[in-house]
Amino acid sequence: xxxxxxxxxxxxxxxxxxxxxxxxxxxxxxxxxxxxxxxxxxxxxxxxxxxxxxxxxxxxxxxxxxxxxxxxxxxxxxxxxxxxxxxxxxxxxxxxxxxxxxxxxxxxxxxxxxxxxxxxxxxxxxxxxxxxxxxxx
Amino acid sequence: xxxxxxxxxxxxxxxxxxxxxxxxxxxxxxxxxxxxxxxxxxxxxxxxxxxxxxxxxxxxxxxxxxxxxxxxxxxxxxxxxxxxxxxxxxxxxxxxxxxxxxxxxxxxxxx
Numbered sequence: 300x301x302x303x304x305x306x307x308x309x310x311x312x313x314x315x316x317x318x319x320x321x322x323x324x325x326x327x328x329x330x331x332x333x334x335x336x337x338x339x340x341x342x343x344x345x346x347x348x349x350x351x352x353x354x355x356x357x358x359x360x361x362x363x364x365x366x367x368x369x370x371x372x373x374x375x376x377x378x379x380x381x382x383x384x385x386x387x388x389x390x391x392x393x394x395x396x397x398x399x400x401x402x403x404x405x406x407x408x409x410x411x412x413x414x415x416x417x418x419x420x421x422x423x424x425x426x427x428x429x430x431x432x433x434x435x436x
Numbered sequence: 437x438x439x440x441x442x443x444x445x446x447x448x449x450x451x452x453x454x455x456x457x458x459x460x461x462x463x464x465x466x467x468x469x470x471x472x473x474x475x476x477x478x479x480x481x482x483x484x485x486x487x488x489x490x491x492x493x494x495x496x497x498x499x500x501x502x503x504x505x506x507x508x509x510x511x512x513x514x515x516x517x518x519x520x521x522x523x524x525x526x527x528x529x530x531x532x533x534x535x536x537x538x539x540x541x542x543x544x545x546x547x
Contacts, residue, residue, distance in 0.1 A: 315460045322456060322489065341489075341520045348491045352459050400533045401503060403496040410492055413527045 304331055305372045313355045313364040313383060321347055321368060332372050336436055343370075343377045343433045346411035346418070350381050350429045353407050358385040376416070379431040387422045437461035439468045447510065448547075449477040450540055454486035457494030465494070469501035469512070478510025481543040485516035490524055498534055513543040 309324045311317035325344040329335065347368065358364035364385035371378045391405075393412050398405040412418050417432035437455040444450060449472050453465060465482075472480060482498065484490075502512040515537040517525065525531040537543035 315458075318456075318458055318460060322458075338519065342523070344489065345491070345520065345524060348458060348489070352491060352493065355459065397528050400528075400530055401499060403499050404492070406492040406495065406528050410524060410527060414523075 307370045308367065310365065310367045312362070313351070313358045313366055313385070314362055315355055318348060318351060318355075321351055324368070324370065328370060328372060335372060335377065339377060339433055339435050342414040343379060343431065345414050346431050346433070347379055347381065349407040349411040350431065354381070354383055354385070354388065354427075357388055358383060360385070374435075376435055377433045380428060381431070382426050382428045384426055388420070388427050390420050393418060393420075437464065439464055441468060441472060443477060444544065447477060448479040448481075448544065450481045450483055450544070452483040452486070456489040457484075457487050457497070458489065458491045459493035462493040462497040466497040466500050469497070470504055473501075473504045473508050473510070478505050478508035479547050480505050480510065480512045481537075481540050482512065482514045483516060483540050484514055484518065484521055485540075487521060488518060490521045492528075495524065495528060495530060499530070502534060511547060513537055515540045515543040 307324055307328055309320050311320050325340060329340050354366060364383050366381060366383040368381045391408055395409060397409055415431050416434045419430045421428045437453055440452040442450045451468060505512040514534050516539060517536045522536060
């Protein structure tokens with residue numbers, strides 16, 4: 300739609316309370332774009348929160364990592380980029396199996412992988428960047 | 437997230453929570469469940485009707501609660517999960533151990 304905002308950006312510090320910024324941003328995208336299926340948006344939100352949660356848990360220096368999330372609504376897909384200036388992240392295998400059902404942890408990245416069509420991680424000299432793509436249905 | 441604990445009878449209780457069950461809220465739910473189990477309520481129904489979103493931390497708190505309840509001779513069931521919660525349960529295979537019930541009423545019988 301002409302004039303409709305399609306790129307959204309939010310910046311924060313990787314601490315648990317900042318997750319609300321991300322949830323609220325996804326909510327805003329949904330209200331600006333009623334044509335986006337709520338399931339697609341909700342699955343992108345699931346991935347964004349898992350990837351951000353992983354950063355909050357493993358980002359170093361702990362509590363001192365700044366991040367930037369950009370989201371773009373395109374005709375055929377929703378795309379998110381989460382970048383942070385922290386140290387390199389320990390990345391579990393992206394194609395691993397889900398842990399035993401009685402395990403209390405270890406599912407975050409695998410859930411993100413399962414709800415997305417593409418998930419990639421890149422480490423440059425100064426930043427970690429996750430690219431998340433969910434095709435629109 | 438708010439958590440409301442209601443004791444149903446000797447040994448049973450319903451835990452009602454709302455909002456987003458993410459890494460901010462998950463520790464409080466885990467503590468709430470542990471408190472109920474330690475007070476003798478080991479048959480627990482978690483009413484998820486007002487939970488709009490769950491992440492892996494939230495799932496972890498439910499699994500921790502399930503294990504506590506079973507160790508005490510009870511169980512933990514979930515009711516009225518939203519589409520997002522049901523999808524995440526299915527993708528993680530957790531629906532095998534946390535069978536979703538359509539209502540608190542149905543989850544509260546046949547222990």
